[in-house]
Amino acid sequence: MSYREIYERYVICDKCHTSLSVDDATDEDADNEAADRGWQCDGLQGRHYCPLHWHVECHDCDVTDVGSPDELEAAGWHIDRDYPCDSLCPNHRHLACRECRKWDVGPLHRLEYEGWQVNADDFKKSLCPECVKNKKETK
Ligand SMILES: [Zn+2]
Ligand SMILES: [Zn+2]
Numbered sequence: 001m002s003y004r005e006i007y008e009r010y011v012i013c014d015k016c017h018t019s020l021s022v023d024d025a026t027d028e029d030a031d032n033e034a035a036d037r038g039w040q041c042d043g044l045q046g047r048h049y050c051p052l053h054w055h056v057e058c059h060d061c062d063v064t065d066v067g068s069p070d071e072l073e074a075a076g077w078h079i080d081r082d083y084p085c086d087s088l089c090p091n092h093r094h095l096a097c098r099e100c101r102k103w104d105v106g107p108l109h110r111l112e113y114e115g116w117q118v119n120a121d122d123f124k125k126s127l128c129p130e131c132v133k134n135k136k137e138t139k
């Protein structure tokens with residue numbers, strides 16, 4: 001054979017154009033390979049972001065931010081690593097009631113105003129307004 005074609009595929013970061021070689025993987029395998037290496041693959045929009053440039057969007061207020069997941073978490077984001085568009089910005093908290101499993105999402109000050117008793121160490125162990133009330137009544 002006089003010709004040989006080498007086919008190589010790269011996943012490119014839409015933000016900084018860093019490339020990741022995935023050999024001759026199919027689209028789907030390329031995404032899996034990239035995800036294994038900490039890349040964000042947005043299947044819907046066909047975008048890819050390197051581990052330093054994840055795009056997250058608060059599903060409660062549409063605020064967006066860019067950065068490495070660790071960096072974003074340090075800044076107060078609550079990141080859903082499988083679905084970065086379901087992340088929560090630093091202003092929005094997902095509280096769950098430890099008694100009745102009711103949950104709510106919103107800025108802490110609003111939730112507190114509505115009567116939530118917020119457990120800052122573990123938001124999933126907070127108390128919803130109704131359970132706070134019930135507790136008071138049984139005292
Ligand atoms: Zn990048
Ligand atoms: Zn938000």
Ligand SMILES: [Zn+2]
Pocket residue numbers: 097098099100101102127128129130131132
């Ligand atoms: Zn409750």
